[in-house]
Amino acid sequence: MRYMMKKLFIFVFIFLGLNVVNGCPFFLSKYFVNIHSSIRNDNVTLRCQSKDDDLGSHVLSPNNDYEWSFCQSFSRATLFFCHFWWNNNEQIFDVFNSTMGEWCREGRPEGDICRWLVREDGFYFYEPIEYGRWLKQYYWKPVSKTSLTYG
Numbered sequence: 001m002r003y004m005m006k007k008l009f010i011f012v013f014i015f016l017g018l019n020v021v022n023g024c025p026f027f028l029s030k031y032f033v034n035i036h037s038s039i040r041n042d043n044v045t046l047r048c049q050s051k052d053d054d055l056g057s058h059v060l061s062p063n064n065d066y067e068w069s070f071c072q073s074f075s076r077a078t079l080f081f082c083h084f085w086w087n088n089n090e091q092i093f094d095v096f097n098s099t100m101g102e103w104c105r106e107g108r109p110e111g112d113i114c115r116w117l118v119r120e121d122g123f124y125f126y127e128p129i130e131y132g133r134w135l136k137q138y139y140w141k142p143v144s145k146t147s148l149t150y151g
């Protein structure tokens with residue numbers, strides 16, 4: 001019975017054109033966005049969104065990761081941006097777009113990972129191929145009066 005269910009499951013996936021390993025349709029790639037905070041003794045609040053998805057606000061505690069995944073095609077360009085708040089500072093930027101997807105060519109059997117690191121001095125993106133290290137991309141800036149609330 002179990003065996004039959006497994007066969008049926010795989011059949012349904014193939015029928016729908018879904019990749020058995022990562023659940024994406026065969027013509028789409030899977031990506032993970034991973035955001036790690038190494039800010040000591042303090043939480044970072046963040047809210048990440050795409051055109052279609054609002055992942056909601058999330059509290060990221062020290063030395064923890066926030067991660068999500070999605071299926072992305074080369075034609076239908078997915079873009080995710082996040083708004084970050086920490087200690088009266090904030091920042092907002094794109095954490096994934098199609099160009100960055102090309103820079104995240106490493107990861108897991110299911111898909112590639114785009115990595116971000118949040119530190120007291122700013123935001124770093126991991127470039128695995130050309131540099132093989134964290135590259136600083138943005139600074140924190142003081143919270144503006146118009147965005148005191150999360151969201």
Ligand SMILES: *[C@@H]1O[C@H](CO)[C@@H](O)[C@H](O)[C@H]1NC(C)=O
Pocket residue numbers: 041042043059061
């Ligand atoms: C960080 O968040 C966790 C879980 O939401 C909470 O228990 C903890 O008190 C927070 N720490 C600080 C420094 O705000």
Ligand SMILES: *[C@@H]1O[C@H](CO)[C@@H](O)[C@H](O)[C@H]1NC(C)=O
Pocket residue numbers: 094097098099100
């Ligand atoms: C994606 O973001 C990077 C870094 O901000 C930028 O250089 C690039 O032009 C963007 N690509 C697209 C397709 O928007």
